[in-house]
Amino acid sequence: MPAQKGSRKPPRPPLAGKIAVVAGATRGAGRGIARGLAEAGALVYCTGRSVRGHLSPYGRPETIDGTAEMIEAIGGTAIPVRVDHTIESEVEALFARVEKEQGRLDVLVDSVAGEDPMMAQWDVFWKVDLTNAEAIFRQAILSHIITAKHAAPIMIRQGSGLIVEVTESDLMSAGGSPLSQTVKLALKGLALNMAAELKGHGVTAVAMTPGFLRSEAMLQHQKVTEANWWDAGSHDKNFLESESPLFIGRAVAALATDPKALNQSGQLLSSWELARKYKFTDHDGRHPDWGRLAVDFSVLPPPLVEIFRAGCEIQIEWLKTLEKRTRDFSVKIPSKPRSKAKGKRLKFKKPEQR
Numbered sequence: 248m249p250a251q252k253g254s255r256k257p258p259r260p261p262l263a264g265k266i267a268v269v270a271g272a273t274r275g276a277g278r279g280i281a282r283g284l285a286e287a288g289a290l291v292y293c294t295g296r297s298v299r300g301h302l303s304p305y306g307r308p309e310t311i312d313g314t315a316e317m318i319e320a321i322g323g324t325a326i327p328v329r330v331d332h333t334i335e336s337e338v339e340a341l342f343a344r345v346e347k348e349q350g351r352l353d354v355l356v357d358s359v360a361g362e363d364p365m366m367a368q369w370d371v372f373w374k375v376d377l378t379n380a381e382a383i384f385r386q387a388i389l390s391h392i393i394t395a396k397h398a399a400p401i402m403i404r405q406g407s408g409l410i411v412e413v414t415e416s417d418l419m420s421a422g423g424s425p426l427s428q429t430v431k432l433a434l435k436g437l438a439l440n441m442a443a444e445l446k447g448h449g450v451t452a453v454a455m456t457p458g459f460l461r462s463e464a465m466l467q468h469q470k471v472t473e474a475n476w477w478d479a480g481s482h483d484k485n486f487l488e489s490e491s492p493l494f495i496g497r498a499v500a501a502l503a504t505d506p507k508a509l510n511q512s513g514q515l516l517s518s519w520e521l522a523r524k525y526k527f528t529d530h531d532g533r534h535p536d537w538g539r540l541a542v543d544f545s546v547l548p549p550p551l552v553e554i555f556r557a558g559c560e561i562q563i564e565w566l567k568t569l570e571k572r573t574r575d576f577s578v579k580i581p582s583k584p585r586s587k588a589k590g591k592r593l594k595f596k597k598p599e600q601r
Contacts, residue, residue: 260288261504267354268292268345270332270394274309275462276413276495277358281314283496284354285323287504292345293318294330295359301329305364309463332359332390335397342397351405354503355398358413360387362464366427369551375424387430391437395452399441403448409503410445410452412438413495417456417517417538419566420558435515442513451512455498458519458537459489484543490535494518501525 267284271277272293285291293311296303302310315325328344330337345352360366363386365379395410402408414434415421421431438454445452461476469479469486480487498521502508505525519536521527528534544552 260286262353262500263288265289265353265503266292266345266349266351267356267503268294268341268352268398269356269358270294270330270390271358271361271413272314272327273297273303273311274307274314275358275362275464276457276460276492277356277361278309278314278317279492279494279496280356280358280411280413280499281325281496282318282321282323282493283498283500284356284503285318285325286321286493286496287500288323289354289500289503290324290326290349291318292341293325293327294332294341296329296331298327298329305362307463332357332394333385335393338393339397342401346401352398352401352408354409354411354499355395355402356411356413356499357391357394359390359394360430361413361415362462363387366423366430368424368426369422370424372425375426377426380426383426383430388433388437391434395437395441399445399450402450403445406449408450409508410438410441410450411499411502412452412454414454414456414515417515417520418559419562438515439513446509446512449509451508453502453511453514453516455495455502455516455521456518457490457492457495458517458535459485460495461489461491465489483546485540485546488535488537488540490518490533490537491529491531494522494529494535497527497529498522498525501527 262284265288267289269277269281269284269291272281272291273295277295281291281293293314295311297305297307297310299310299312302308311327311329315327318325328341330341332338342352363383365383366387368376391412398410402410412434415431419432419435421428435454438452441452461473466472466476469476469483471479473491476489477487495518498516498518501521502511502516517538519538522534522536
C-alpha cells in the first residue's frame with residue numbers, strides 16, 4: 248500500500264547498522280543495556296551462561312534467551328550466544344563469530360558478574376569470608392580482561408568502537424566486602440588503562456555505573472515488582488530515586504551515538520550524568536538522578552556511615568596527592584611529532600639480557 252501524501256518515514260534509529268555485544272546480558276544492568284542498544288537500532292549479541300535448561304550457579308530464572316525475546320518484542324534484533332566469559336577459548340570463538348557474521352564490532356559492554364551472589368556479603372576486611380575469593384576475582388575481573396582482549400582487535404582494525412565496563416558507584420569506592428570493593432575499583436582502573444592504550448586507534452573505553460538499580464534481584468529483595476516498585480519507598484526513601492535497568496541502557500546507547508565519545512574515554516561515567524547531558528528518560532518518562540539525591544543514611548547502620556565518612560575524607564586527600572604527582576610526571580614525558588606518530592602501532596622491545 249503506497250504511503251499517503253504528506254506522510255513521513257519514521258526516522259532511522261541512531262544505531263541502525265551497528266553491531267553490539269553485551270556480555271552478561273542475562274539480567275540486571277546487562278539486560279537493560281542490551282535492550283537500550285537494540286531500542287536504538289543496534290544488532291545485539293546477548294551473551295552469558297544462563298540459557299533455558301542450563302541456568303548459571305546464580306540459581307535465578309533469567310536467561311539470555313529471555314533477554315533476546317524482550318528485544319524482539321520491541322522490534323529489535325538480538326542473537327543469544329551462551330558463553331562462559333572466564334573460558335578464553337569460548338570468548339575468542341564468540342568474537343571470531345561476530346566478525347565473520349557481521350564484519351565489524353561497534354560496541355562491547357561487559358556486565359558479567361555485576362550481581363554475583365558470591366559478592367553479597369558486607370563486612371570489614373578482617374572479618375571477610377575468603378572461601379570464594381579466587382572464584383570471585385576470576386568471574387568478575389579476569390573475565391572482563393579476557394573479553395576486552397578479544398574484542399579490541401576488531402575495533403582497532405576498523406579504527407573505531409566503544410568498550411563499556413559496568414561497575415558500581417561514581418566514586419573510587421563501592422559498598423560491600425573488600426572482595427566486591429576490589430572488583431568494582433579494578434573495573435574502573437581497567438577502563439582507565441584501556442583508554443590510554445586505545446586512544447591512538449580511535450577506540451573509546453569507559454567505566455559506567457547505574458544509580459540505585461531496580462534489577463530483578465533488587466525488586467525481589469524489596470518484595471515489589473516493576474509495576475509497583477515505588478511501594479518500597481515507604482521503608483527506604485532512597486528507593487524512590489531508583490532507576491530501571493533500561494535507564495543505563497539508554498545511557499550506553501546515547502554515548503555510542505555521540506561522534507565525540509572519544510573525548511570521554513577513560514572516564515568514570517554514570518547513568519544520571521549522561522541523562523543530563525543527552526536528555527533521555529527512563530521507560531516511564533522519569534528523570535532519576537542519584538547524584539542529586541539527598542541520601543537518607545538513616546537506613547544504614549551508624550558504623551557503616553562512619554566508614555563512608557572516613558573513606559570520603561581519605562579519598563579526597565589521596566586524589567589531591569595523586570593529581571599533583573600525575574601532573575609532575577606528565578611534564579617529564581617527551582612529546583612526539585604528531586605527523587610521525589599518526590597511524591603507527593606501538594612496538595615494545597624486550598629488555599636486553601645482561
